Amino acid sequence: MMSSTAPAQAPSTEATRSRATIPARLASYGTLLGLVALIILFSVLRPQVFLTPLNFTNILEQIAILAIVTAVQTVVMVVGDFDLSVGALASLVGVITAQLLVAGTDPAAAVAAGLLTGLLAGAVNGALVSYLNLSAFIATLATMTSFTGLALLLSNGSTVFGLPDSFVWLGQGRLGPVPVPVVIALALVLLIWFVLSKTVLGRAWYAVGGNAEAARLSGVNVRLVRFSAFLVSGTGAALAGIVLTARLASGHPTAADALMLSSIAAVFLGITLSRAGQPTIGGTAVGLGIMGVLSNGLNIMQVNSYVQQVLTGLIIVLAVSLSRLSRRRR
Amino acid sequence: MMSSTAPAQAPSTEATRSRATIPARLASYGTLLGLVALIILFSVLRPQVFLTPLNFTNILEQIAILAIVTAVQTVVMVVGDFDLSVGALASLVGVITAQLLVAGTDPAAAVAAGLLTGLLAGAVNGALVSYLNLSAFIATLATMTSFTGLALLLSNGSTVFGLPDSFVWLGQGRLGPVPVPVVIALALVLLIWFVLSKTVLGRAWYAVGGNAEAARLSGVNVRLVRFSAFLVSGTGAALAGIVLTARLASGHPTAADALMLSSIAAVFLGITLSRAGQPTIGGTAVGLGIMGVLSNGLNIMQVNSYVQQVLTGLIIVLAVSLSRLSRRRR
Amino acid sequence: MNSPAQRTGAASEGRRAPVLATRALSKDYGPVRVLSGVSLEFHAGEIHALLGENGAGKSTLIKMLAGVTAPSEGEILVDGAARRLRSVRDGQSHGIVALPQELSLVPTLGAAENIFLGLRRPGSRLLVDRRALDRDATALLERLGQRIPLDVPAGELSAVQQTMIALARALARDARVLILDEPTAALTEREAEQLFAVLRTLREAGTAIVYVSHRLEEVFALADTATVLLGGRHVWTRPAAQTSADDAVAAMIGRPPGQIYPQRETGEPALQRAGGPAALEVRDLRGHTLAGVSLQVPPGRVLGIGGLAGSGRSELLALIAGAQRPRGGAVLLGGQDITARRLAGRMRAGIVLVPEERRSQGLVMTHSVQDNIALANLGRFSRLGIASRSRERAAALRRAESLRIRATSIRQPVEELSGGNQQKVVLAKYLERSPRVLLLDEPTRGIDVGTKAEIYQLVRRLAAEGVAVLVVSSEIPELLGVADEIAVLHEGRLAGLVPAATATEESVLHLCYRKSA
């Protein structure tokens, strides 16, 4: 009756859309602009030092371990949760791996054991959150406390050292000019990017984070999907702990604790780049970039470390505000 | 035409509701049951020590400062945000107040200056979150970093001591048998309870936390309401910092930092008691109780401190799970 | 239905000054102009209906009138003076109050607090007087014929109860201009009638009412003036007495209207689809509300389900689909007991539920049209766990065209679509599953007449291919028009089962109230 006339709405407007978003997109790139501004700033202030390939490698190396944790934190935050236990878990896995190594375990086996520990810990977090319906915050805060206690207990509070060189290579070695941790981090980030954007699992993660009820009614196994995100974060945290232990050539019961807040901060910085307000790996990379460049640049400028802290806070606020000021809606 | 026939559908559901919620309510008291279970456990294990009025006073005294921070954190979480800067701000205010006192400022004036600093810091957080639309997490994480930097800068990283007795009384004095910090905490908790449940402002906080968009479309000034919550948390953090400084009779640049995670954990513990999943002061009090009893009880049981950490995590998970297991839906 | 309203209002008293008017009002979202140059007048004591197909710009216009969004061009005049309404509070201070299309209550607060949220109440600027709040809320809800427990968080109430709270909220503001955007979309006729009675009283008291609805019968029973929008432009404004539903439909879609309900073929439907017949059987199914319902739906049959709000209709569908755990009873598909299977398993078996609430249950609002359509079909559009964007895109484009989804592109986030178009995305998402048993819960809520007709045809076509369809609807004409048979629920039990061909609105209504069985 009236269905015969099909209005060709959809195609016609696609062209106009891209026009639409040019200013909007620019605005939403505020955080990216912040990163660029920082790079320019430091380059101008300390060109001979900041803009060298060596320093560039340094920055990458410095954020490599944080990048590993942040990549998996991104997954948990895509699902709409936090994992506060990543830092403590990384420390714990570092201690366990180091102790196994000191006891003479084969490095490959020790690394595998470490990763398995992470997987199990992730399963505990995931079970608490998806099957017992605990809020991720309280669940992972509790496990964080327990993991830290375990790490202290196992190591008796002190540093475990005397690790074999073949293991230490994971943290200190190089593949050509590129530090091994950077290679590992890059590989993981690419993998997570692939899973998040190309696979059914990634789509399910995003759907659960966007509207868990709608996902459930679309036939998505919401509990399993959420559980899997914690498996990923547990394993990733373990990997970070292992690389960190190799980098420090020693296991320390609180070595990785600071990674938790930094990883969440980096993801939040990245979220400002996303139109839908959801985390993306691209955004996370920019967030990591800001954190790395900022800390390296301020060190290179030899700013007093207390002042550095003050400035870091201010600059993060500025970088994020850049993207928000121009995006205010009513 | 048909409006005259009023079918009695609604009342019937009312009846079913109250029937339905009796077991549900019991279940939702899981966390409270957890607290009771802990108290019974420690009473049985160490009756001569745990169940004494002195120890009861000790517990109250030990959580008094955390209670102040948690009460105001509750407000921010009612609005649906976090304030990660409370601990750093408390430390900063402690240092500032201590330095003013050492410089000879009148105690009342120094306390007023400390509270004002907190109010201003809260205004900064509030402005970032409500007027610049930054996510509370990233905004308060950034200010947390800056506050810590400032505290270290001002104190040059060291302890500020030599505070007058009239000030120290705030942290160490007693009103009859009751320690002054307990009186202050109790007064603040009651005040916040009153505001949250009896005043227009408190209900507006809940409305914004429940659905900010709905509140906006109902004509609530959402920005101002959210802003005010951060004013409260800034001022409360300052109060906590002042009482802590008085209690320690000295200002330390990082003395209060640990309060942040603990306060959020206590609120989350309390949320498990609320049907709507929103923070309440009653719930927060139970959460604080669990944290206080747990730490005191384990100390009194002379449990190894590392094992304490492991147990703390486990017990928190258990306490929260109690309320969830029986509340699982679908 | 009702006798035509007595049009004694301002419209017939000659040209009085309008309380609210727009002058060349336009709204752009980026480069897309969704409303252009609309000039309208709204008078005291007059119900003014806004008509137009999905995406015509009705809600956009209303949002500007209420201060929710700012116009890109043009102005809004209150009592003849141009005003800039910067917020909902601004609007309310001028006496303009709107009930938004997507009702938004604070789910954690009770009815009374929701009703008076954001309202300065005399004598309680600082402290909340709960007793007075409850008393006034009860009174307002009674005007709407509702008794809603005040201590239950709004999020736990039924859709109807939530709508009624939202309406009470609008009434509580003593508006000079009351704007209602599809208030009856979620209501059954009883509640709708109650609302109309209140609106008529308000009109007599001199309130200007702006009214948006896709249910044209009720519009013409109620309105004094009708305005039609098409593609963001003003087509015409006429006294309701001097026009008709057909006129309006013609103007809304830009061409003469056809027939809304499809011609039903008599005789048995043709059952030739692959997959074979899949009769659905439900035995003594029980849930929270549902108290033991047994039904059989052969392939190719469309079963309409009627009942009052809260009678258990949605729950019946949720239990069949596996979205909710039953308290007892069994669900059989093609003779096989599938009660043990969860939602995903039943979906694979061919049972598909189109849920009632598009925003909370149907869509991921920040995701694009394409992603939302793909969500229910992830397994089918992928190989080895890797999603195929091109297949998703092709399917989304096909569905967007056949359902006439009005979006700038299939990559537009659904939160930017009009309400009706969002509903179409939900339909598209589930239709793409090619179900053997299709469960539709209020499928045409918020959908314009033109598209409604297409959806009815689609349902008939699916039935002809052997699909068993269950349709829950609060609009009895819709049930009569599309179903073969109508089952009516009353307080969780089957009150009657009547063939649609012989049923009338009256007879179905009687079953709803259980006056006869």
Place this chain on the structure above:
Amino acid sequence: GDGGGEAAGGQGGDESVTVTVVTPYLANAATGEAIDLFTAEGEERGWTVSVVDTAGDMNRLNSAFQDAAAQQPDAIVLGTGDPAQISLGLRAAGDAGVPVFAIDAGEDEGIAANVTSDNTDLGEQSAQALIDEVGADGRVLMLTHDPHPGVRERAEGARAVFEEAGVEILDQVHVEVPGPVDDARTSVQDALSARGTGDDGITGIWGGWDEPALGATQALQAANVDDVPVVGVDGQDFAVAEIEKGGPFVATVKQDWPAIAAEVASLIEALVEDGVEPEQRQYELPGTLITQE
């Protein structure tokens, strides 16, 4: 800085000497004091001294070493911290040809010289001071923090002395950082409830550094216990002030920070300006016991 990068090394002469201090524990008052004194020593010599703190983060400490090394200062000073965890940073400095000196850290191949108080000696002296108060049949509570290597060494030294004297160690309580004063105060308060004082109870408290000792003092004062003495380590100002008051806090062992700072500065001066390598890898300076007398 000298910017060019080539000017490093023992040229002496016109370019001013630059030294970068890298520390994970600047927020610790004792570390802060030592670094301040060193900075003053350096500036007196006309050097440019900059300080980088990583707030307890050992991974960032390595990075800070790399950043520092990339700038080619004349020397890098590690201000406390565990050398076992910064082999990477030390190697970066080594690769860049920048010598590393350490204040109160540990011995390591990558470190030209570590100047420190003898932590074992600090522990022994403070333990002995406590034994002098409580006698050989005392029962003591130890407040420790094993993740910090210096504090750990002190605890080991103290434990040996206690055991040798026959003093019973009731418990070793791990003190949380940050917030050591309040945490120690709470722990001691609870320990007093659980064990009491006097017969079978606590008769003395040993603090691994001054902050927990302060917390213990406050807990004792609040409980009106005046027969349980407390000792600390570090000799910070507030501890000295507390000892002067004549309360439970009876003794602390002051690390000789001025001497340590001066020693490091002169070792650097010798290497950078005269090309003289340090004779030892580790210089251990004794602490001075501070009591009310």
